[in-house]
Amino acid sequence: MIEFIEPLLIEYSLITAFAVIGLLVWISYVLSGRLTRGRIHGSAIAILIGLVLAYFGGLETDGKRGIADIPVFAGVGLMGGAMLRDFAIVATAMGVHLGELRRTGMVGVLSLFTGIFVSFFFGACVAYAFGYRDAVSLTTLGAGAATFIVGPVTGTALGASSEIIALSVAAGLVKSIMVMVGTPFVARFIGLDNPRTALIFGGLMGTTSGVAGGLAATDPKLVPYGAMTATFYTGLGCLLGPSVMYFLIRLIA
Incomplete structure (x- = not known):
């Protein structure tokens, strides 16, 4: 089963990245609501978890890109790259009067x-x-x-x-x-x-x-x-x- 799924995740690495980050954010917001009653925003918890994962990913592979050095999670490097980052920053202007x-x-x-x-x-x-x-x-x-x-x-x-x-x-x-x-x-x-x-x-x-x-x-x-x-x-x-x-x-x- 793993031999079938892993090549699929690598081939569609960007979709895999969205799924992984979505799961991470969901967990972060659950922790925010249950542990801090929303006082510490889920985004802050997600950033901390992301930093920990990046550290251990780089440590595991002796790489320089954190978790993106692991082939299955290579799409995280693209998702976190300049293109999508700048798009997200521009999108924050939506809703302004x-x-x-x-x-x-x-x-x-x-x-x-x-x-x-x-x-x-x-x-x-x-x-x-x-x-x-x-x-x-x-x-x-x-x-x-x-x-x-x-x-x-x-x-x-x-x-x-x-x-x-x-x-x-x-x-x-x-x-x-x-x-x-x-x-x-x-x-x-x-x-x-x-x-x-x-x-x-x-x-x-x-x-x-x-x-x-x-x-x-x-x-x-x-x-x-x-x-x-x-x-x-x-x-x-x-x-x-x-x-x-x-x-x-x-x-x-």
């Missing part, structure tokens, strides 16, 4: 630039404290503190080493999980209960997955608004990272 976006005005724009500069600065300071002194490494790690997408985009553009790029992704993942888990707990204290504050929150935090997961656990109706500015944040960070931020850090470092 442009009137709410316009009413945010300059405050929303200011939140974007504030969030990006603060994240870059904090990430670069932590990198400096750990002994990194060259502008490329500092910029890449600062970009990773912005999001785990901005980090590798910036590092690749500047020619950073694979180790630095990997660290920038790790920094972005930590931020994403912290935002995802922490949002429901702080929402009441910061007035995160309407589209306008959700737009500003997304601009300040920037991590699309973290903001979307956190807002979903707070109020699902706010997800498209926070995700909209978080998506703008990602794009703006990818533009500013290898250019303005790099030259600023070169002047300071």
